[in-house]
Amino acid sequence: MLRAREITVRYGRRAVLDGVSFDVTPGQVLGLGGPSGCGKSTLARVLALMLRPAAGSLSVDGAQVRGWRQRAPRDLRTRVALLYQQPRSAVDPKLRLSEIIAEPAYATGRAGVDVSALAGEVGLTADLLGRRPHEVSDGQLQRACLARALSLEPGYLICDEMTTMLDASTQAHLVAVVNAYRDRTGAGVLAISHDEVLLERWADARAELTGAGSRPATPSPSPALRSRS
Structure with a gap:
């Protein structure tokens, strides 16, 4: 399990994230929504071990993360992969x-x-x-x-707005590839997007960042049917 607890990130005096906690469970897709500027991409970088938070803890399959970027053990760095919005x-x-x-x-x-x-x-x-x-x-x-x-x-894949500005057929294909990988390996997926329709169709559970520095809602099962094709 990819487990974040009380993650806080500040730029100067401004808190971009303030006490964010949730789990990315193996074999499931957790959808994370929220408006632009609420800290979704910042959170993605923390979870991918690329940005050290000001406070809070992160663990990967029970192993506590104590270093970020090149100071993180290689086996932990390679357990989490990040797909960016802007290729x-x-x-x-x-x-x-x-x-x-x-x-x-x-x-x-x-x-x-x-x-x-x-x-x-x-x-x-x-x-x-x-x-x-x-x-x-x-x-x-x-x-x-x-x-x-x-x-x-990787055991965990973080998709940070990976389908933004792509045509519908390419979006569907990328989601299908991620789903197939998840089904084959049991990987956990964090799908970050402001596209509510996409998240409702894709995610097994949902969390929300409602504003800069805010905490996400408790993840809950999505009532929508998810496409696995």
Whole structure:
């Protein structure tokens, strides 16, 4: 379980998050909604061990997180993957898509990552793998970023507005890929979005950030049917 307790983040004197607590359960999708500026992306960075909070605690499968970024143990860092809202700001523009997908494996010294299989899983054709970010669409680049996020088979996947500004068919495909990965591995998913329709169709439970520094509502089961296709 990915467990956050009383997470507080401040920028100067301003509290962006104030005492946020919730769990991301293996095998389930937790939807996190809220208006722009309420701290959703900041929370995503904390959960991905990229931003140390001012207060609070985080644990991954019972292991307490005591360091963030490169100070976090590698096995904890690779247990949580983050998929960003803006793929172009999340990649090195000089790398080809094949290199973007393989980047985590190279960074962690792992061998044997099947780039072609990952590309096929997310719907990228072989001819796209040799292209650089400026040569592909936003949807194609986000598919590569999803393949990169899944390359080390994380136990938890944080999707931070991953479908924003993408067409409906690409949105549906990305959600289907995440669902298939969750079903196959038992991973927990945090789906962050301001799209209420998307969250109601996708999430098993819901939490809400209602404003900057606010605490989310207690996660509750979603009454809506979820698409698994």
